Amino acid sequence: MLFLKTKKYQDLSDEALLAEFRQKQDMNLLGILYERYMTLVYGLCLKYFKEREQAKDMVMQIFEKLAQKILQNKVTHFKSWLYVLARNECLMALRKKNQIFLQEFWLDSDDESMEKSAWGHLIDEEQESNENALQLLEKGLEVLSDEQKVCIRLFYLEKKSYQEICEQTGYEMSKVKSYIQNGKRNLRIFMEKNGFQYIWIVFFWNIL
CATH class of the missing domain: 1.10.10.10 (Winged helix-like DNA-binding domain superfamily/Winged helix DNA-binding domain)
Known part of the structure; x- marks a missing residue:
């Protein structure tokens, strides 16, 4: 029955699916919409993270945030909006990883000329x-x-x-x-x- 329930939505436009999702907040509808562009999102994530598994994880993380983002924002052109969202999420995740990297990279330095106690000022x-x-x-x-x-x-x-x-x-x-x-x-x-x-x-x- 679930297949029959969702099958009738497969041919709807992005805009129609968005409207249906806003009204019903059915994650199956959002899944249909996201699936149309999942390959593109994966390619974008792979561009930033290089590793396939990291890119796949990021694709799922973006989907998990998608419902809330759609309900919070006015989305008129889903494909371009999703691209911007996915890019921003990748950049934020990458920035967080690089922040951790910077911290460990510099604190792991062999340079002992730094006095850690003098950081406060x-x-x-x-x-x-x-x-x-x-x-x-x-x-x-x-x-x-x-x-x-x-x-x-x-x-x-x-x-x-x-x-x-x-x-x-x-x-x-x-x-x-x-x-x-x-x-x-x-x-x-x-x-x-x-x-x-x-x-x-x-x-x-x-x-x-």
């Missing part, structure tokens, strides 16, 4: 600086060698151990450690050359 840094650091980080990752980029992402973003990285990539343990260390150094140099000082990148974590 810099916690008024503007949120704009946080965004600039994250955008610069994303660009910096792209200039690393493929080996460094892979190991940095796996270690900091995916929380993989050295051993797990060895097993996933086939690299020797010594190579993995070297790629991570050299990648960190190269990324720090890149960010500092582009006007973002090491000290500010560490300090902004106190205001997030």
Whole structure:
């Protein structure tokens, strides 16, 4: 019966399905609508997250938020609206991952010249600086060698151990450690050359 119930909605336009969903708030209707563009959403997510499983998870997370977003907003052209929503959700999720990465990346540094107890007087840094650091980080990752980029992402973003990285990539343990260390150094140099000082990148974590 559920199949027969939903089958009659398959040929409805996006606008008609949206109207039906707003009236009935039936998730089956929203599922029909979302399914039409799921492949496009997946492709967009894959562009941002690279890993297939992460992209699939993001597709489901977007769907879970879809009902509330539709009820809260006036949607006139679903396809373009969904694209913007999916892009924003990907960026927010990626930004959150990169924030965690930045925190662990800089606090894991071998540089002992920083006095952590002296951070307090810099916690008024503007949120704009946080965004600039994250955008610069994303660009910096792209200039690393493929080996460094892979190991940095796996270690900091995916929380993989050295051993797990060895097993996933086939690299020797010594190579993995070297790629991570050299990648960190190269990324720090890149960010500092582009006007973002090491000290500010560490300090902004106190205001997030």
